[in-house]
Amino acid sequence: MLLIKNLHASIGEKEILRGIDLEVKTGEVHAIMGPNGSGKSTLASVLAGREDYEVTEGSVNFLGKDLLDLAPEERAAEGIFLAFQYPVEIPGVSTTNFLKSAVNEIRKYRGEEPMDAVQFLKMFKEKMAYVNIDQSLLSRALNEGFSGGEKKRNEIFQMAVLDPKLAILDETDSGLDIDALRIVAEGVNKLKSPENATIVVTHYQRLLDYIVPDFVHVLYKGRIVKSGTKELALELEERGYDWIKSQVD
Amino acid sequence: MLSTELNTALQEIAEKLGKNSEQGKALSQFISKGFPTSKWEEWKYTSLKDFNDTTRNWFPQGEAQISSSVDWASCIIRSTNAHFTVEKPCQQKGIELLNFEEFIQKCPDFSTIWEKKNPILDQNSLFDLNVALSPQHWVIWVKKGVDVDQAILLKYVVNSLETASAAQSRLLIYLEEGAKLSLVEQQNSAGTADILSNYVQEIFVSNGAHFTYLKDQDFQDGVSHIDHTFIYQEEGSQVDTFTFSINASLIRNNLHFYINGPQVVSNLNGLYIPGENQLMDSHTVVDHRMPHSESNELFKGVLMGNATGVFNGKIFVRQDAQKTNAFQSCRNVLASSRATMNTKPQLEIWADDVKCSHGTTTGQLNEEALFYMRSRGISLPAARTLLLLAFVQEVINKVDHEVMRELLTEKIVAKIQQSVDLSK
Numbered sequence: 070m071l072l073i074k075n076l077h078a079s080i081g082e083k084e085i086l087r088g089i090d091l092e093v094k095t096g097e098v099h100a101i102m103g104p105n106g107s108g109k110s111t112l113a114s115v116l117a118g119r120e121d122y123e124v125t126e127g128s129v130n131f132l133g134k135d136l137l138d139l140a141p142e143e144r145a146a147e148g149i150f151l152a153f154q155y156p157v158e159i160p161g162v163s164t165t166n167f168l169k170s171a172v173n174e175i176r177k178y179r180g181e182e183p184m185d186a187v188q189f190l191k192m193f194k195e196k197m198a199y200v201n202i203d204q205s206l207l208s209r210a211l212n213e214g215f216s217g218g219e220k221k222r223n224e225i226f227q228m229a230v231l232d233p234k235l236a237i238l239d240e241t242d243s244g245l246d247i248d249a250l251r252i253v254a255e256g257v258n259k260l261k262s263p264e265n266a267t268i269v270v271t272h273y274q275r276l277l278d279y280i281v282p283d284f285v286h287v288l289y290k291g292r293i294v295k296s297g298t299k300e301l302a303l304e305l306e307e308r309g310y311d312w313i314k315s316q317v318d
Numbered sequence: 319m320l321s322t323e324l325n326t327a328l329q330e331i332a333e334k335l336g337k338n339s340e341q342g343k344a345l346s347q348f349i350s351k352g353f354p355t356s357k358w359e360e361w362k363y364t365s366l367k368d369f370n371d372t373t374r375n376w377f378p379q380g381e382a383q384i385s386s387s388v389d390w391a392s393c394i395i396r397s398t399n400a401h402f403t404v405e406k407p408c409q410q411k412g413i414e415l416l417n418f419e420e421f422i423q424k425c426p427d428f429s430t431i432w433e434k435k436n437p438i439l440d441q442n443s444l445f446d447l448n449v450a451l452s453p454q455h456w457v458i459w460v461k462k463g464v465d466v467d468q469a470i471l472l473k474y475v476v477n478s479l480e481t482a483s484a485a486q487s488r489l490l491i492y493l494e495e496g497a498k499l500s501l502v503e504q505q506n507s508a509g510t511a512d513i514l515s516n517y518v519q520e521i522f523v524s525n526g527a528h529f530t531y532l533k534d535q536d537f538q539d540g541v542s543h544i545d546h547t548f549i550y551q552e553e554g555s556q557v558d559t560f561t562f563s564i565n566a567s568l569i570r571n572n573l574h575f576y577i578n579g580p581q582v583v584s585n586l587n588g589l590y591i592p593g594e595n596q597l598m599d600s601h602t603v604v605d606h607r608m609p610h611s612e613s614n615e616l617f618k619g620v621l622m623g624n625a626t627g628v629f630n631g632k633i634f635v636r637q638d639a640q641k642t643n644a645f646q647s648c649r650n651v652l653a654s655s656r657a658t659m660n661t662k663p664q665l666e667i668w669a670d671d672v673k674c675s676h677g678t679t680t681g682q683l684n685e686e687a688l689f690y691m692r693s694r695g696i697s698l699p700a701a702r703t704l705l706l707l708a709f710v711q712e713v714i715n716k717v718d719h720e721v722m723r724e725l726l727t728e729k730i731v732a733k734i735q736q737s738v739d740l741s742k
Binding site: 141150153157162168 | 684686687689690691692693694695696697698700704705707708709711712
C-alpha cells in the first residue's frame with residue numbers, strides 16, 4: 070500500500086528526515102516511536118502534504134501513485150488521513166458542515182455524485198453511533214473550545230466518516246487522560262479492517278496497550294534505526310531510548 | 319482645488335441657484351473647498367483628487383424604470399438619480415412620503431428639531447455639494463406610536479446613462495415618539511459611464527422610537543458612492559443599522575450617531591468585501607452626549623485582490639454622558655497579499671464613569687486551518703471560501719429580515735467565491 074524509499078525532508082536549512090525506508094501493507098498496524106525531535110511528526114506531516122517541509126530526496130508510493138506529486142486534498146481523496154496532534158480550531162464552521170464539504174469534494178475527485186442531505190444524515194448517524202460521539206459536539210464550531218479529549222474524539226469521528234485507506238495518528242495520545250485514551254483507541258480499533266492500514270506515531274508505549282501494532286519502528290535522528298514487533302515497544306518502555314541512542318551514536 | 323473648467327461650470331450653477339439661497343451658499347462653500355484629497359486628515363486613504371478635474375452632468379435625469387416587485391414590503395420607494403417616486407404606496411395609516419416643503423407645512427413643530435441638529439461636519443465638503451445640488455429633499459415620516467408592520471423598501475439607483483455624472487440624493491426620515499420602522503435599502507446602478515453617487519440621509523428618532531436600517535450597497539464598477547447617514551436619537555430610542563458594502567469602485571460611508579437622550583441603544587453593524595481595484599471606507603462617529611446610553615459597533619471586512627479598506631471609528635463620550643457603555647470592534651481578513659487595510663479607532667472620553675472598549679484586528683487566513691481542511695479533502699479555494707464565509711456570517715446572522723439575509727448571503731458568497739477562484 071505505502072512504500073517509502075530513502076525519504077529526505079528539510080525545513081528551511083535543517084534536514085529532519087535523513088533517509089526513511091518503510092513499507093506498509095494493507096491490514097497492518099505500524100507504530101513509529103522515538104525520542105523527542107527524532108522526526109516522527111515530520112514524517113506524518115510529509116505524508117499528509119504539509120507544505121512547510123521540502124522533500125529533497127527519495128520517493129513515496131501510495132497505491133501505485135507518486136504521493137509527493139499530490140496536493141494535500143488529493144492525498145486525502147486518495148485515502149490518506151492524518152489525525153492531528155493538535156487539531157486546529159475552525160471558528161464559525163460546524164463539524165457537520167466541514168465534513169459535508171470534505172465528503173463531497175472527495176466524491177467529486179473520485180468522479181462520484183455528491184451526497185444529498187438525507188444520505189448524509191443517515192451516514193452521519195451510523196458513524197456517530199460507531200465512535201460514540203454526541204450530536205451537540207458536531208453542531209458546534211469545529212474544535213472551538215473543545216477539551217483535549219473532545220478534539221481527539223472528533224478526529225476519530227472524522228476518520229470514521231472519511232473512511233481512509235491509510236490512517237496516520239500523530240501523537241494522538243498526547244494530552245489525553247486514560248479514559249479518553251481508551252475511547253479513542255477503541256474507535257481506531259473498530260475502524261481497522263483487512264483493507265486499510267494504520268500508522269501510529271507515539272512517544273510512549275501506553276497507547277500501544279490499546280492499539281496493538283504488528284510492527285514497531287524506532288526513529289532517531291531522521292532514520293529508522295530499529296524495527297521489530299510489539300515486544301520492541303515494551304523493551305523501550307522498560308529501558309528508555311538511551312540504549313538505542315548509544316547503539317547508533 | 320477644482321480645475322478652472324469645473325470651477326466655471328459650478329459657478330454658473332451657483333448664479334442660477336441664487337448666491338444668497340441656502341443652496342447657492344452651500345455650493346459656494348463647496349467650490350471654495352473642492353473635493354477632498356489625501357491631504358485632508360479625514361480623507362487620508364480615500365482621495366477624491368481626480369474628481370476635481372472631471373466635468374460631469376450634475377443633473378442627470380431620473381427616469382424611473384419599474385422593476386420586479388417584492389411581496390414583503392409595505393411600500394416601495396424609488397430614488398433614481400435623486401428623484402424620488404413612490405412605486406407602491408403605503409396602505410397603513412400614519413406613514414407619509416412627501417417633499418420637505420410640504421412636510422414642514424404639515425409638521426411645523428419639526429422646525430425646532432431641524433434647527434437644533436448639530437452634526438460634526440469636519441472636512442465634509444460633499445455634504446455641502448449635496449445640499450446645493452439635490453433636486454429633491456424627500457421625507458419619510460412615521461407618526462406618533464405607529465408601528466410600520468412590514469419593512470419599507472427603498473430602491474436607490476444611480477444611472478449615468480453614457481456621460482460622467484453625479485447624483486445628489488437627499489432623504490430625511492422622521493420617527494415620532496414611539497414609532498417603529500424598518501427600512502431596507504437596495505443601492506444599485508445602471509449606465510455605462512462613471513458616476514458619483516453622493517447621498518445624504520438625516521434621520522430623527524424621537525423618544526422611545528425604534529428604527530432599523532439595512533443597506534445593501536451593490537453597484538457596478540465605475541460608481542463612487544459617498545454616503546452620509548446622520549442619526550439623531552432621543553430618550554429611550556433604539557436604532558440598528560446594517561451596512562453591507564458589496565460592490566463599487568469606491569464606497570465611503572460616513573455613519574454618525576448623535577445620542578441626545580438617556581436610555582438610548584445604538585447598534586452599528588457593517589460588512590465590506592472590496593475586490594480588485596476597489597476601495598471601501600467606513601467612517602463612523604458615535605457621539606454620546608447624554609448619560610445612561612449604550613452603543614455597540616461591529617464592523618468586519620474581507621479584502622480581496624488589491625483592495626483597500628479603511629475603518630475609522632470615533633467614539634465621543636461627553637462630560638454629561640456618565641454611565642455610558644460604548645463598544646467597538648473592527649475585524650478584517652486580508653484574503654490576498656496585495657490587499658491593504660487601514661484601521662483607526664479614536665476614542666475621546668470626557669466622562670469618568672463609563673465603560674468603553676475597542677478592538678481592531680487585521681490578519682490573514684490561518685494557514686494551519688487551511689492545511690487542516692485540505693488534509694480532509696477540501697480544495698484550497700473551497701477551504702478559503704469556507705473560512706471567509708464563516709468569518710462574515712457573524713454580521714449577516716444579525717439581520718432578522720429573512721429574505722434579505724438570504725439575498726445578501728447569496729451575493730456575498732458569489733463575490734468571495736469569484737475572487738478566491740481568481741487568486742488561486
